[in-house]
Amino acid sequence: MATQITVRLPDELGKGISGIAKRLHLKRSAIVRMALEKFIKGVGSHDEETPFDLVKDLIGSIATGLPDLGESHRKYLTERIRKHA
Numbered sequence: 001m002a003t004q005i006t007v008r009l010p011d012e013l014g015k016g017i018s019g020i021a022k023r024l025h026l027k028r029s030a031i032v033r034m035a036l037e038k039f040i041k042g043v044g045s046h047d048e049e050t051p052f053d054l055v056k057d058l059i060g061s062i063a064t065g066l067p068d069l070g071e072s073h074r075k076y077l078t079e080r081i082r083k084h085a
Helices: 011-024 028-048 051-055 069-084
Strands: none
Touching: 011 028
16 A cells, blocks of 8 residues: 655645646646655665765776876866966
8 A cells, every 4th residue: 555645845846746746737646756756765775885886986086197197186286286377
């Protein structure tokens, strides 16, 4: 059996839900269910993910052309600041 809840929303939030429902030709309850499912999945996944998991697809995705950037980052940063000052 499905669980039923009653929630009071601020007017702006209610208008936002109604607008989305009208635009997508769905019931407001469907919009609320979709939002809650997304929220619950998002909260659950962040508890299990490490900071590395959140950025692992970004690591190595940008090349600077500087082979020693990790070791000499301060040198490159100060050179760039002086150049643009």
